[in-house]
Amino acid sequence: MALSDIRGGERNEAAIAEALGRFSARFGANFQTGAAIRGQHAHTTTYIPAQLPDGVLFAESADDVKAAVAICAALKVPVIPFGTGSSLEGQVNAPSGGISIDFSRMNRVIAVNAEDLDCTVEPGITREELNTYLRDTGLFFPIDPGANASIGGMTSTRASGTNAVRYGTMKDNVLAVTAVTANGEEIRTARRARKSSAGYDLTRLFVGAEGTLGVLTSVTLRLQGIPAVIAGGVCGFPTLKDASDAVIMTIQLGIPVARIELLNTLQVAACNAYSGLSLAEQPTLFVEFHGNEESVRLQSEEFGAIAAECGGGEFRWTADAAERAKLWKARHDAYWAAKALRPGHAVLATDVCVPISRLADCVAETEADIEAHGLVAPIVGHAGDGNFHVSLLFDDKDPEGVATAEAFVARLNGRALAMDGTCTGEHGIGQGKQGFLPGELGGAVTLMAAIKHALDPDGIFNPGKIFSTP
Amino acid sequence: MALSDIRGGERNEAAIAEALGRFSARFGANFQTGAAIRGQHAHTTTYIPAQLPDGVLFAESADDVKAAVAICAALKVPVIPFGTGSSLEGQVNAPSGGISIDFSRMNRVIAVNAEDLDCTVEPGITREELNTYLRDTGLFFPIDPGANASIGGMTSTRASGTNAVRYGTMKDNVLAVTAVTANGEEIRTARRARKSSAGYDLTRLFVGAEGTLGVLTSVTLRLQGIPAVIAGGVCGFPTLKDASDAVIMTIQLGIPVARIELLNTLQVAACNAYSGLSLAEQPTLFVEFHGNEESVRLQSEEFGAIAAECGGGEFRWTADAAERAKLWKARHDAYWAAKALRPGHAVLATDVCVPISRLADCVAETEADIEAHGLVAPIVGHAGDGNFHVSLLFDDKDPEGVATAEAFVARLNGRALAMDGTCTGEHGIGQGKQGFLPGELGGAVTLMAAIKHALDPDGIFNPGKIFSTP
Incomplete structure (x- = not known):
């Protein structure tokens, strides 16, 4: 699907005008139609062009959401939920116009059941807000997609991130x-x-x-005990294949690794430059273990032995919080x-x-593709899941640059599907992946x-x- | 819902007669209509009365299933998939008649991808057949509902069992x-x-x-590495509350216990009598740990400390396979x-x-209910999940006995729902739980x-x- 196709969508002008009036009457100042605010609620963090909603409701309660949906249902006007806008495939765009429901004011913690390791929250709370709230309970919510996304948005895109290998995804x-x-x-x-x-x-639906399928008004989440000890480490490998073999062995032996991230050579170089690291420029695994002192030591030793067997360099690990934080800050800043x-x-x-058995092939073939087309595109992957990201740098003002980027994405997805993979491990379909x-x-x-x-x-x-037609 | 309601269902005699002819023509001897075979494919392992299908197809391939569904769809005749018949809520009954598709001949392993820890199987394979097949690969499929159920049936009822606390459910x-x-x-x-x-x-749908929603023709499953060491143990507690507290602390501290089963006093007595155990007759936890020698020792020590803190007796654990097998055989024979x-x-x-915080209350109130009504009904629970089973002994030939049993089930479910629980943790709705x-x-x-x-x-x-009406 070309970006020009995404821009489509029919607008029902009369119904939208009627809806704007009813929203203003019902919600007063909590409903905004200024261009700046509407612009903030269309797509900004992706390459996909923005498509603005006609108005933004700052919902404050489930009753607000019910009232909003009732108006829109009566008039057949689109409803687009908005968390923090960090989705990557155009999920908050309004191709047919309509009302964006902003959840930033619905960010309360409704209940924490510490004994049951669960909590119920409003959809607008971000994962960092939630974990700040939970800190004193000794519990945390593990899913970490990188961005400080809202729980509602993470739920709706089936997000996961670096520690899904241990804690699973939103599902x-x-x-x-x-x-x-x-x-x-x-x-x-x-x-x-x-x-x-x-x-x-x-x-799960x-x-x-x-x-x-509807607008979320609350989410009940599983929580985890905050690990007594968190240790991390980094290990370089001569080839992607060697690094991937280490990942496969780690998973197969059931080592409960909390994060195991693969950076390709260009991504390591980019992180060195941007985050002041001094890693050898080669395929590298960032690894993290959660547990108590003894179990973390055990996991680190087991992983170190695997890494050595797979040709890895020295595996340096540390339970020092500052050193670990610097490493994972660099990983999270990989985009920047x-x-x-x-x-x-x-x-x-x-x-x-x-499938993880195909990760090395898929990354290596993608690297070759990038080189053959003279592109700049570092790669970082949630290797334990076989999920990887490409950050393709392109000129979005130049139609040829856009076409080049789209052609690359098409080849990447064709490659993943040919390996029995999926066109999206954690970003969702939105507008950008509909063609696949x-x-x-x-x-x-x-x-x-x-x-x-x-x-x-x-x-x-x-x-x-998800679907190009309703 | 009373059992008399379940017996209902309209039959389309003309369509069924036409279907029988077409099935015989298409499938020959693989399609059977004898009363004995039809009786084996209606419900036998539950208290729910049997409702026989009109014919049984022994499907041999996905093409057979497609052909069968095509005939039934054209004639609007019911299709009832049949694995091993071990479901407990009437799932294989044929209240409106129709065709039972028996999957016992579709029990092949289609593919094992050892590096990816997955396999694809036909729905008729049982979990024991699958694990026998997998043994040489060092992998196993962990879900264990007790019965040697088929993978298709386990998928369709979202089964789980004793080790879901570590490995999750079918979902x-x-x-x-x-x-x-x-x-x-x-x-x-x-x-x-x-x-x-x-x-x-x-x-997940x-x-x-x-x-x-359709008839399964294959299932792709996650596999796990067979643990190097499996250790188990047993620990008695003065009260249900003490045992439940030990479970909650174990889960909260993140000890990756593989099984943690709660038997109430009557169930312990029943197991002593039936399986030749000599356990003290009090609320008791059966526990199992998976890992390597060091991690299993560590888990056992941590659990032992928790049990002691919660008033438990001596926690005896063993990695001896025969001793462990005897214990878990007794657990699996709890029904008998x-x-x-x-x-x-x-x-x-x-x-x-x-929710596990309510497990002790729910079991204790259920025990009181059982005593108040003069019933005999031992209780055993997958305590780490808050899921428990009651085996109510009743006279199914006496209408009063049936009514007493139904009234007990209604009170049990009302109690669970009042505690924010579910009317079925792992058996499904079928016919028996529709009312709840x-x-x-x-x-x-x-x-x-x-x-x-x-x-x-x-x-x-x-x-x-699931639904009483289509």
Whole structure:
């Protein structure tokens, strides 16, 4: 799908005008239509051009959301939920106009059940806000996609990140959601029990639905005990294959590694330059272990032995918080480090995921592709999951630059699908990956569309996302 | 819902007669209509009365399944998938007649990807067959519901069992399924990547759908490395509360316990009698640890300290395989041990699941209920998940005995729901739990019904399960 296709979408001007009036009357100053605010609620962190909503509601309660959905359902006007705007595939754009619901004021912690290791929050709370709130309880919410995203947004894109290899993705850590559906009713997908076989798994259906089936009003999350000891380390390898072999052995031996991140040579060089590291410029694994003193020591020793067997250099590990923080800050700043390689260029941040046995091949072939096309695009991967990101630097003002970027993404996705992988491990489909979904899942997409139509017959929930047509 | 309601269901005699002819013509001797075979494919392991299908197809391939669904779809005749018949809530009954598809001949391992720790199997393979096949690879499939169920059946009921506390339930261990849908097409819900954000999570929608959305033709599973060392132990406690506190602390401290099972006093007595154990008759935890020599020792020491702190008796643990096997054999025979308490009586095996902080209350109140009504019903629980089973002994030939059993189940479920729990942790809704689903999930059941109707407009897939009406 070319970006020009994404720009489409029909607007119902009369209905939108009517909706703006009703929102102003109902919500007063909590509903804004200024161009600056609307611009902040269209897409900014991706290469995908912004498509502004017609108005932004700063929702303060589930009742606000119910009222908003009722107005939009009556008028068949689009509703686009907005967390922090850090999604990467155009999820908050408004191709057919409509109302953006901003959740930044719905950021309360509703309940923490420490004994059950769970909590219920409003969708607008960010993961950092939540972990600050939780600190005194000895618990934390582990999922860390890098950006300080909102829990609602992370739920809706089925986010994961660096420590999914140990703690799973949002699908594994959301116990239940409440959501306002097309008929204006607020439903709850599950009780607070750890597991259930009671009917269809609606929780998992809303996780990753990108706001296309309803609007979340709360999320119940699993929590983890804060590890007594966190230790990290770094290890370089002669080749991507060697580093990947170390990852596969680590996973296969059941070492409960908390993070295991693969940086390719260019990404290491970028991090050295941007974050003041002095790593040898070669394929490198960043590793982290969670546990107590004894278990962390044990894991580190086991990993060190594996790394050595796979040709790795010295595995230096430390439980020193400051040293560890510097390393992981550099990892989290990989996007900015990449961006600094070509000032003035845009970054196309894209992800695919393959079975881990194919990770080395997929990364190596992508490196060769990058070189063959004279591109600049460092690679960093959540290696334990077979998921990797390419940060392609391109000139977004130049149509040829855009076309080059799109062609690269198409080849990358074709490669991942040919290896039985997916076109997105954690960013979602949004607008940017729609062209690859049928190739990945074929007739299953027809089932998805049937579900979308059954639950949102008028197509008001985030239209133009996941599916190109409602 | 009373059992008399379950017996209902309309039959389309003309369509069924036509289907029988077409199945015989298409499948020859692989299609059977004898009363004995039909009886084996209706419900036998539960208290729910059997409702026989009109014929049984012994499917040998996905093409057989496609052909069978095509005939049934054209004639609007019910299709009921059958694995081993070990489901507990009437899932394989045929209230409106129709065709049972027996998967015992579709029990092949299609692929094992050892490096990726996954495999793809036909739905009819049992978990024991799969683990026998896998033994030489050093991998195993951990989910263990007790019965030697089929993978297709376990997928469809979202099964779990004793070691879900460490390895999760079927929802966490199914990577993808293929299924024949109402239009006769075979779809695949996901690729083989470890994680994906590509559209709706159809995999999790089919996990737990009890055959009501389509018929599975393959399941792709996560595998685990066989632990180098498995150690187990047993520890008695003065009260249920003390035992539950030990469970909560174990989970909260992140000890990766592989199994932690709670037996109440009557269940311990039943196991002593049936399996020749000599445990003190008090609330007791059976515990198991997986790892290497050092990590298992560490876990056992940590658990021992917790148990002591919670008033537990001596925690005896052993890595000796024979001793451990005897203990877990006794645990798995808990159903038979219960049955032996009242020879000639039927066993109503039912499960609920509550947040673990409420487990002690829920079990204690249930014990009081059992005593107040003069019932015999030992209790055993997957304590780490808050999930427990009651084996109620009752006279299924006496209408009063049946009514007493139903009233007990209703009180048990009311109690679990009042504690924010679920009416079924791992058995599914089937026929037996339909009456409790609206009370648990309210308006969410309407969404489930909308999905059912969208994907199966003629209601051919396992009608009368989960929902009382198609």
